[in-house]
Amino acid sequence: MSQPTSRLNQRQREEAISQQQSAQNTAALEFAAAEEMLRHDAGQIPVPPTVAERLQKSVASEPAPPKSWWRRLLKS
Secondary structure, three states: OHHHHHHHHHHHHHHHHHHHHHHHHOOOOOOOOHHHHHHHHHHHOOOOHHHHHHHHHHHHOOOOOOOOHHHHHHOO
8 A cells, every 4th residue: 555655645746846847947037137138038049040141141241340549550
């Protein structure tokens, strides 16, 4: 008789742990600024490959930023 009770207790413990983990995953997050929320969201959602490819092409076609005044002065 101890085995059915033991299995039941084990199952109850597993369910309790599972419920705790899901509750932790759905906990509300608070952000100080909208930028923080966007950074967090960007870390959670993968960028589609077509969008990433278009973005890389767009960035590659941008002109290089001008050198700073002190680099021009030192001709580095």
